[in-house]
Amino acid sequence: MPLTLPRRGLFALEILFWIALAASFFVFPDRLYLLTQILIAALFAVSLDIALGYAGILTLGHAVFFGMGAYAAGLLAKAGWAEPLTGLALAFVLCGLVAYALSVMIVRAGELTQLMVTIAVGAIVVEIANQATPITGGSDGLQGISMWPVLGAFDFDLWGKTAFVYTFVVVLALFIVVRRMLQSPYGLALKGIHGNRKRMYALGSPVEGRLRFAYAASAAIAGVAGALLAQTTEFVGLDTLSIDRSAAVLIILVLGGTGRLYGGIVGAIVYMVVHDFFADLSPEFWMFWLGLFLMAIVMIGSGGILGGLSRLVRSERS
Amino acid sequence: MTAAPALSVAGLTVAFGGIVAVNDVTLDLPVGARHALIGPNGAGKTTFVNLLTGTLKPTAGTIRIGDEDVTRLDTRSRVKRGLTRTFQINTLFAGLTPLEAVSLAIAERDDLAGIWWRRLGGFPAVRDEAEALLSSLRLIEHARVPTGELAYGKQRLLEIALALAAKPRILLLDEPAAGIPAGESREVFEVVDALPDDISVLFIEHDMQLVFRFARRIVVLTSGSVLAEGTPDEIRRNDDVRAAYLGSTHV
């Protein structure tokens, strides 16, 4: 019999979770770089969850928006305007608009076609970034980014303190927006489309429009995650756009649990910590076990970490 | 002058490749109608409903809602004009509760479902209406149970609740009692019977007892064409219908 939590208890748990994340700043002062990376990966995975877990769009090219956001923020800084928040806003708007335009091809297509279109767009964008060496630095990456202080007051320091706090605040703010979105009538409509598209048509729902918005929102947030990476590491590499990164974020999300709001965050923490732990071993070793793990997670069908937890603990329904 | 029928269909035809599934059907559904659409399996009944809702595009013919030609409009536009349906096979949201599902249907009807910046809880009118609708269908005690865990008969009622949430003027019911044991199917039809008089209803049903009890007019479809149309008494006496469809069944 699953343990039932009252709704208030669940909310308290959420607050505690974020306090614990914030507290990691003091507990692991020498691992701030890793912690910042985890937060960025978490935001990226949450963004993917909107498209994949809620809207049901199968994509293997989400890194396109992550990388696009990273390059946008990096290039803006190099072009002479290194104010961090403007960079985030640019990434958000640019990725949202590009995704909205691309979504025409994606929302009506079957799963295989969605997969192919997202892979193909990813490959094209990587190649463009690779060829446009004068702008993007090509395979050397975009170097020499130097950000202005956050809000004109907080310099990015060598120890990554500002980077962590800045990332934490941005990730939390966007997470609150996403959380609100999924509790809204629109969020319910997304669950409806994911649950039974045929019925949504019969209810008169403009299904394609709803999905296009979800894809754009998802991409915009992925863009911000990429921009955060560019600003906090002051470097953008081609790998930010690559299919490897698209696959990694998919793995992170599935590891945590899709369609569960916190799945991306939990997945990012576990994946990054484990990856960091095994970083000294050979990459083949990591790849082998990751592969076996993926096969196992599908065969066992656990619904990720949160899926497993939800069988033990239930919350009251609204 | 009589008022325009709620729904009128003229010469409606659809062919898939060489097969004519619906052939030159002409039919009026007056305001407040309780029409039954009967016919053997494969007669084209569900295809006809799919044409009416815009899921399929006709090869020829017109569909009008009131005075307006909707033949070229998509499903959404027709729903907005008051035409909704239920499905023969449960087409529900297994993961949502009935309360959530009906709230969603109401939100879509009122164009609130695009709102992403406010909580669903911030729309008490939607919730109240959903609860009232579920009460009227005696589903309220199941309102917070995930749909997938509901008994089959309750799911059939939820099918109707979702269609009613759109506040339809025309309601198409595709075998609303399909799969329910005979004794319980009456409950579904009592819901249909209790609908307000300004809703026009067309229902597909195989159980002749239910048809003759609840329909005011009956349309018989065979091989995609209308074989006969009339009151239950006329259909009962119609020799063509007896020969072609009812066969030796005593009714």
Place this chain on the structure above:
Amino acid sequence: MGIVVFDGLAFGALLFLISVGLSVTMGLMNFVNLAHGAFAMAGGYAASVVMNAYGFGFPAALLAGFVAGAVSGAAVEVLFVRRLYRSHPLEQVLFTIGLVFASIATATYFFGPTMQPFSIPPYLEGNFAFLGAELSRYRLFLIVVGVIVVAALVLGLDRTRFGAMIRAAVDNQRVARGCGINVDRLFLATFTLGCGLAGFGGALSLGMLTLNPIFPLKYMVYFLMVVCVGGAGTITGPFLAALIVGIGDVAGKYYVPQTGGFLIYLLMLALLLARPNGLVVKKGAR
């Protein structure tokens, strides 16, 4: 121009050999398989080992490639894939990505990250002159093999009992099952044959592509592209698509080398937009 078309055809024939099994299994079972290239890689390594370590000839190597692909395919089908036919496409994607990772790591462990040595047998070596162009014998051999296989598959699908069962199951699985066709066994046989052909293609690819552990990932998009553009569940569709992709890729890299490989992706997007269900639509699909 001539040489571009010729090399494109040869690459296309290779793509077809490897991808045709993927196309049939996707059409038959709706199984999204990103790991198909792993079976081709298995065939490639088997052929390489048979030739380099045991000193067998090229024909034996091709046979070994087919057998390695078929055996590994059958094993994976029986152990895992048959439980995933009804799963959500996302789960199929994840599982097959996992399989790709595991196969890459395994190949690296046993064979190292570098390319496998291969020498084309003397009777297929060298060039021949045709209409003023110097064309490779080996690539002509690839084209001939591709044409023979496509003809055999089309005939086999059309004329044999096994082919009729596949066609029935692609059309309507439920009815096929109702007609007494053992669909589970049919799936296994089809998957095995498809992986065997992939292994055969992998062995042939030794003479044209580079075989190293990242093979399944490097060419994954090409295989999927062939299926997606050609339409899942047919033979002629993937054949046409493979030739288009092959020629398009070679032409793109030949005429506009600076834009590299991405012309082929543009081509695919255009084809997908124009024919969302593929070039040759399988029967029964609307």
